[in-house]
Amino acid sequence: MKFPIVTRRQLQKVESRLSEATKRIEKLRQQNVDLKNQRDEARLAARAGFADIGSKSRHPRKLLATALEGEGIEIGALHFPLPVPDRVRVKYVDLATREENIQRHPNLDPEAIVETDYVCDGETLEIVPDESQDFVIANHMLEHCINPLRTLNNFLRVLKPGGLIFLALPDKRFTFDVERPITPFDHIEEDFRIDRTEEDLSVYEDWTTHVGKNSDPVRFHKEQKNIHFHVWTQSEILEMFIEARRRLEMPFEIEWAAKNGGEFIVLVRKYGQLEEAIEKEISEKSFNDLKRP
Numbered sequence: 001m002k003f004p005i006v007t008r009r010q011l012q013k014v015e016s017r018l019s020e021a022t023k024r025i026e027k028l029r030q031q032n033v034d035l036k037n038q039r040d041e042a043r044l045a046a047r048a049g050f051a052d053i054g055s056k057s058r059h060p061r062k063l064l065a066t067a068l069e070g071e072g073i074e075i076g077a078l079h080f081p082l083p084v085p086d087r088v089r090v091k092y093v094d095l096a097t098r099e100e101n102i103q104r105h106p107n108l109d110p111e112a113i114v115e116t117d118y119v120c121d122g123e124t125l126e127i128v129p130d131e132s133q134d135f136v137i138a139n140h141m142l143e144h145c146i147n148p149l150r151t152l153n154n155f156l157r158v159l160k161p162g163g164l165i166f167l168a169l170p171d172k173r174f175t176f177d178v179e180r181p182i183t184p185f186d187h188i189e190e191d192f193r194i195d196r197t198e199e200d201l202s203v204y205e206d207w208t209t210h211v212g213k214n215s216d217p218v219r220f221h222k223e224q225k226n227i228h229f230h231v232w233t234q235s236e237i238l239e240m241f242i243e244a245r246r247r248l249e250m251p252f253e254i255e256w257a258a259k260n261g262g263e264f265i266v267l268v269r270k271y272g273q274l275e276e277a278i279e280k281e282i283s284e285k286s287f288n289d290l291k292r293p
Contacts, residue, residue, distance in 0.1 A: 060258040061168065064267050067256070068164060070134030075122035075141055078105070079112040082137050082166065090137070091117035093125065123151045128158045135159070139168040140263070143228045146199045149192035149244055156250060161272030165252070167265065172231040174262030179210040183230035185243045192248070199229055234264045241266055 062083055071089040074081055078101060084090060094101065094116040102110045120127045122138065123145050136155045142148040155165050172178055190196075204217040207227050212220075220227070232240065238257060244250045251271035258265045 060260040060265055064166065064256050064258060064265055067267060068135050068137075068166065072133045072135030072137065072163070073118065073125075073128065073158075074137035074139075075125075076138070077114050079108045079114070080139075081114050082139060088135075093118040093120060093122050093128070095119070095121060123147070123154065125154050125158050130157055131160050133158050133160060133163060135164040135166060137166045139166075140170060142167065142169055143230050143232075144226055146229055147191045147196050148188055148230060148240075149248065149250075150195065152244065153192075153250065156252060156270055159270045161270060163270045164255070165266075165268045165270070167268075168260065168263045169232065169237050169266070170228075170263050171233050171237075171259075173233055175228075176211050177228055177231040180206060180228075180231045182232060182236055185236070185239055188230060188240065189243070189247065198224055203227075203229055234259060237264045237266065241268060 065082055065084050065088075068084055068088050071091070073091050073093050075093040077092050078094070081090065081092070092114045096104065096116065097119060098113055098115045101113050101116070102108075105113070118125075118127055122141065136159060138151075138155065142151060145151045152165075159165065170177070172180060172182070199221070201217060201221045204221045204225070204227070208215045208217040208220065212227075238254075241252075241254055245252060245254075252268040253271070254266060255269050256265075256267040
């Protein structure tokens with residue numbers, strides 16, 4: 001049997017190719033390891049907000065903020081904006097520019113005060129187009145609104161169908177409002193139906209009796225001083241959203257609710273046309289079933 005003659009040069013070429021192939025294989029192996037590491041890191045990062053659920057150190061704001069997507073607005077963030085995922089883009093709404101807020105709040109860190117993108121009234125959002133936002137964030141705001149349901153209705157106006165509202169409200173039991181009587185839903189429903197824009201003297205009298213005890217309620221009423229016009233506990237906060245949905249047919253569903261120390265967080269999603277049609281069909285079917293003998 002004759003064997004092919006292999007020259008030294010040919011052998012060197014084969015060895016070189018083998019060496020290159022080995023290097024490529026090693027490189028691919030390392031890339032595979034790197035990709036696995038990146039995947040594991042991404043999984044850990046995605047779970048970071050959930051890691052301490054059930055512990056005393058949990059952060060419901062951070063956890064619920066993971067539901068936000070796209071681009072939206074936060075009202076009155078000032079120096080304490082809601083931490084959101086990197087994929088989310090937030091524009092800030094305030095009555096004043098950043099420079100004006102720095103001057104108005106000299107005790108705050110100026111570096112922490114956010115840039116104002118929309119200078120307007122956060123209760124009316126008059127310069128924000130209809131159905132233009134993927135989410136609205138408003139923490140510790142509704143209690144400062146004379147007409148909180150009108151404010152909520154304006155949040156829904158600027159939201160796209162399927163958009164989210166992220167709200168945190170103080171529970172009066174853990175604030176300086178602890179001695180004040182709870183605001184019933186009937187009160188804020190009446191404010192909404194008559195489109196109240198100025199608060200009654202009685203509210204300022206209540207506030208000066210239990211909170212600002214050295215203040216003049218008549219002067220505050222004349223100036224329409226911004227205070228906590230309404231106070232609630234966890235139960236009444238939930239009732240407000242449930243009754244706004246039931247009595248006023250506001251187009252949203254409660255998706256999440258969570259206690260966070262002295263505040264209560266509610267996350268609601270605006271109905272789209274499909275959900276409204278489905279609900280109407282279900283309601284009509286249920287009504288027709290009731291009419292049957």
